[in-house]
Amino acid sequence: xxxxxxxxxxxxxxxxxxxxxxxxxxxxxxxxxxxxxxxxxxxxxxxxxxxxxxxxxxxxxxxxxxxxxxxxxxxxxxxxxxxxxxxxxxxxxxxxxxxxxxxxxxx
Amino acid sequence: xxxxxxxxxxxxxxxxxxxxxxxxxxxxxxxxxxxxxxxxxxxxxxxxxxxxxxxxxxxxxxxxxxxxxxxxxxxxxxxxxxxxxxxxxxxxxxxxxxxxxxxxxxxxxxxxxxxxxxxxxxxxx
Numbered sequence: 001x002x003x004x005x006x007x008x009x010x011x012x013x014x015x016x017x018x019x020x021x022x023x024x025x026x027x028x029x030x031x032x033x034x035x036x037x038x039x040x041x042x043x044x045x046x047x048x049x050x051x052x053x054x055x056x057x058x059x060x061x062x063x064x065x066x067x068x069x070x071x072x073x074x075x076x077x078x079x080x081x082x083x084x085x086x087x088x089x090x091x092x093x094x095x096x097x098x099x100x101x102x103x104x105x106x107x
Numbered sequence: 108x109x110x111x112x113x114x115x116x117x118x119x120x121x122x123x124x125x126x127x128x129x130x131x132x133x134x135x136x137x138x139x140x141x142x143x144x145x146x147x148x149x150x151x152x153x154x155x156x157x158x159x160x161x162x163x164x165x166x167x168x169x170x171x172x173x174x175x176x177x178x179x180x181x182x183x184x185x186x187x188x189x190x191x192x193x194x195x196x197x198x199x200x201x202x203x204x205x206x207x208x209x210x211x212x213x214x215x216x217x218x219x220x221x222x223x224x225x226x227x228x229x230x231x232x
Binding site for chain 1: 153
């Protein structure tokens with residue numbers, strides 16, 4: 001199975017900050033990598049697919065990059081509604097695995 | 108309105124079975140794969156498997172093989188996930204999630220673009 005490891009597991013930041021979250025795969029997954037945002041009590045919500053494509057309706061302050069085994073989600077200027085948990089997910093091969101999550105908290 | 112509506116919370120004894128429904132509306136049910144994903148308290152999501160609503164083909168995570176069965180009723184635009192021999196560590200929120208883009212798109216890049224609200228399954232004696 002492909003393991004997905006996110007770092008950091010949690011981060012504190014302020015409104016307006018730039019934040020970067022990393023995701024590493026144990027095998028080359030090319031760019032079969034998606035990012036989701038999850039708020040408490042809600043289902044995950046797709047932000048980025050194919051490593052760098054912005055899902056329709058998602059603000060442009062979210063961006064993704066990377067290929068192979070190392071990927072990054074960047075939020076360019078944090079807004080109050082961005083405080084949530086973020087997950088990466090590989091869509092390369094079954095079982096389709098998720099990272100353990102990065103909790104973004106208000107500083 | 109494009110949505111997935113799941114059945115309500117369940118409490119089950121260890122060893123019992125649960126069957127969760129996921130009703131699709133606002134789009135062509137047979138045009139998209141449906142996946143099931145669970146999330147234990149405080150954990151990341153975990154993929155369980157998928158069903159092709161058009162022909163009923165399934166693919167289950169090896170971890171759940173033999174305990175899970177995914178079916179669908181196209182007349183009701185509803186997918187079902189039955190999970191058997193429940194254990195305490197199966198306590199989780201179970202989600203159905205639509206795989207985009209449509210099956211006909213044959214796109215290599217896919218993602219979960221529509222989720223149900225989740226069904227909490229609690230396994231407790």
